[in-house]
Each structure stands twice: as structure tokens, then as C-alpha cells.
Amino acid sequence: MKPIVISGPSGGGKSTVIAKTMETYPNAFAFAVSHTTRKSRPGEIDGKNYWFVTEKKFKEMIENNEFLEHATFGGNMYGTSKKALEDVSKAGCICILDVELQGVRSIHKCGLDAKYVLIRAPTLNILEQRLRARKTETEESLKKRMKHAEEDLNAGSFSLFPCFKVYRLILDAEPNLFDFVIINDDFERAYNDFLMAIKEELSEVMSLKGQN
Numbered sequence: 001m002k003p004i005v006i007s008g009p010s011g012g013g014k015s016t017v018i019a020k021t022m023e024t025y026p027n028a029f030a031f032a033v034s035h036t037t038r039k040s041r042p043g044e045i046d047g048k049n050y051w052f053v054t055e056k057k058f059k060e061m062i063e064n065n066e067f068l069e070h071a072t073f074g075g076n077m078y079g080t081s082k083k084a085l086e087d088v089s090k091a092g093c094i095c096i097l098d099v100e101l102q103g104v105r106s107i108h109k110c111g112l113d114a115k116y117v118l119i120r121a122p123t124l125n126i127l128e129q130r131l132r133a134r135k136t137e138t139e140e141s142l143k144k145r146m147k148h149a150e151e152d153l154n155a156g157s158f159s160l161f162p163c164f165k166v167y168r169l170i171l172d173a174e175p176n177l178f179d180f181v182i183i184n185d186d187f188e189r190a191y192n193d194f195l196m197a198i199k200e201e202l203s204e205v206m207s208l209k210g211q212n
Helices: 014-024 055-063 082-090 101-110 126-135 139-153 188-198 199-209
Strands: 004-007 029-031 067-073 076-080 094-098 115-122 157-160 168-169 180-183
Touching: 004 014, 004 101, 014 029, 014 094, 029 082, 055 067, 055 076, 055 126, 055 199, 067 082, 076 082, 082 094, 094 199, 101 188, 115 188, 180 188, 188 199
Parallel strands: 004 094, 004 115, 029 094, 115 180
Antiparallel strands: 067 076, 157 168, 168 180
16 A cells, blocks of 8 residues: 655644544554654653654664655654565555655665645745644744745645645645645545545555555
8 A cells, every 4th residue: 555645834734534534444554653863742652743862763764775765854754664664564554754855855765655745724824823822932943934834835836636625736846746735725625535535545554554
């Protein structure tokens, strides 16, 4: 079964979409828990949200070629280990990878056969409002995230995919970076769009597990 690689600016709604998908289909999907050098936030659990490691440990893992992808964002290092992907596959579930744009490019380069989905807010102003409402960002980190988001959102143009509100990304420089782009201007619609985008993978795993 193809892993689902999901990316998008913080505040765009991808974490909420992932959470609802896994809550609705708990036996179909599993999360590839990433490693990071950033400090944990209130309520985050080591080994569930992320594996929180030191920069020294992270660099050792890079040297040992343990990562499928890794990237630096906002002064912190993030990476998805090969073992995380293998563990989900052994469990008979579809692996969900939540990665930054750099990570998406790295996964493409390693040749992983996956479905790539970008989930983003409709405008930068709405994205900034959502980030401020979370109250988890300093002004400095907010500026970094907004700069990163602006680069993502301005990467290309979008055309309406037939029959439902999923947008296919058309990039001049990277035409195959994403299979689907979902504009999250309404959460329920964005969630249903995501399910439509991964319907083949979902149907396959539900059939294997004998569920409707």
C-alpha cells in the first residue's frame, strides 16, 4: 500500500485532517513518528507526536543513513526514519508521513512510491490568523513560518480537479511534486476532499482488513 505523504504550512489544517482521518479509520492508518530536535510543546508525548532527540543524536542518525528524509526548519531538525515506515508497513496499515516541503523533495529523490498531498490555507492572512490563535508561536518563529508559507503558497498555480474541490498542483519547475493540493477554507470540505484524494489506498486497506 502506498504511503501518504502530507505537507503544508503550519496552520493550514493538515494536522487536524490527519487526526480526524486516523480517528475515523483507526485500523487503516498509522503515523510515521518523526524525529525532531525542537523542544516538546505542552501536551505532546515523546514517541507519539515526535521522537524528541538532541542535535547530537539526530546528526548521528544522519551519519548512519537512518533517515528516509530530513530537513531543517525554524532552527530545528526534523526527519522520518526508515524504521518508522517499516514499522507501519509491518502492522498492515497505510503509513502517513507529515513532512516539510524539503522532506517531500527528499522522499521523491529516494524513489518512494507514495501519494503526495499538500494541504494549505486559502490565503496568507487567514494562515497568520490561525497561527496567532494557536498562541504557540513567538513573533520570531511566526515570521519564519509565514516566510516559509509564502514560498509554498506562491510556488505555482492551481486548476480545479473535475467533480470535487481538490486542486492539482501545476508547478513550472516541479510539476510532479504533489498529486493533490487541498485548499482548506472549510474544514469538513477539506477533510472530505482528502478522503477522495486517497480513496484508492483507503479502499485497498479496508478490503484487506475485511471492513466496509
